[in-house]
Amino acid sequence: MNAPATMSEPKSSAMPRITLASLDLFHMINQAQYLQKVGALRGYYTTRLRPDVEKILPELAHSFYPAHYSLCIWRMYLQSLTATWGYLQVCRLFDVWLRSAVAWDTDVLTVLSGVGLMAFRAARKRGILTVLDCGSTHTDFQHHIVLEELKRNGITKPMIPTAYRDLIRAEYETADYIQVSSYFVIRTFVENGIDPRKLLLAPYGVDLGIFKPKTKFEESRPFRVICPSGINLRKGARVLSEAWRKLNWHDAELVWIGEITPQTEHLFRIPIPGLRFESARPHPQLAELYRSCDAFVLPSFEDSLARVMMEAAACGLPLIVTPNTGVETFFTPGGHEGWLIPVNNVDALCEALIEARGNRERTFLLGQQASKRATTDFSWDDYGRRTLANYENILGEQLARKRRLR
Secondary structure, eight states, X not given: OOOOOOOOOOSOSSOOOEEEEOSSOTTHHHHHHHHHHTTOEEEEEESOOOHHHHOOOTTTEEEOHHHHHHHHHIIIIIHHHHHHXXXXXXXXXXXXXXHHHOOOOOSEEEEETTSOHHHXXXXXXXXXXXXXXXXXXXXXXXXXXXXXXXXXXXXXXXXXXXXHHHXXXXXXXXXXXXXXXXXXXXXXXXXXXXXXXXXXXXXXXXXXXXXXXOOSOOOSSOEEEEEOSOSOGGGTHHHHHHHHHHHTOSSEEEEEESOOOXXXXXXXSSOOTTEEEEOOOOHHHHXXXXXXXXXXXXXXXXXXXXXXXXXXXXXXXXXXXXXXXXXXGTSOTTOTTEEEOOTTOHHHHHHHHHHHHHTHHHHHXXXXXXXXXXXXHOBHHHHHHXXXXXXXXXXHHHHHHHXXXX
């Protein structure tokens, strides 16, 4: 089996023309901002772009407000009624618009998964390279591992309906390449039959201007752990709640950002000592909260490369995480940035938390190593350079193929 693509440097000096598209912004806005800065962005198509906020030039920014408002209505009023089916309709609406609106004088069309099938088919007819940007694991891996955890919690309905998974699989087949954020995600694709030569690696970055490391060890306050990923079964909410309850610490704090949902309310019927719920907040305030904690915890079942994990590391927190967060792309050999625990293992999580609390000074030093790692290779410019290198490399390969056919 051929090895999947790895992080690489550009092969040519000519600047390609890259067109991006995504339903909502996510990490794609960071990619767009970098490509604009280096003169490689042909256009960015999304639901809403505000030049004064996202800083994309008006001539490069293309907004489809009907999808923006449809998405807002679905999130606010219809998500509980239509689940992912409603989201699928918004995806299809956006894809129809994108196919008709996009300017085809481009070298590469990159679309966030779920909204690019029709546009990809049109691009390939014109000889334009297509890249599917995936913010999660292979859809079949995601479906099975999340459904298993849902069933452990008495829920039998899948998180992702068959129609949406069929759409994503069709995008996998149609796109020339698939860009992902971690080695873990690559493995899920290869194990589900995707040719590794089709995979491009581009780990995400962190806003290092906001997420700065704490500078001193504060032993006087209680031991404090943070989980900012929401109260979500996919992210390991059951495992974390069981572990913290088992520890029964009355002089330590678990800061958990998120809201209890009908899927997770059963986890908290019995009070858990030291548990403190917090609401979502802007990044500057989130960074301050990170710096007030000792460690970050995320026992995910399925993730790609958890951005909150990278942000916490940049703020000087060691990571207590599963491999399914994508952390192996971030950890250095030996894992000097925290603790790697098995998926769905309450005892292993307890042991890591006990070790972190038992030697808080060492925990602080591990956090400093995590911050150093984040600042070395995980800025948003680092991410942008990796995506540009990927595009230049695949365009170079396309040119080489054309020459061989002459």
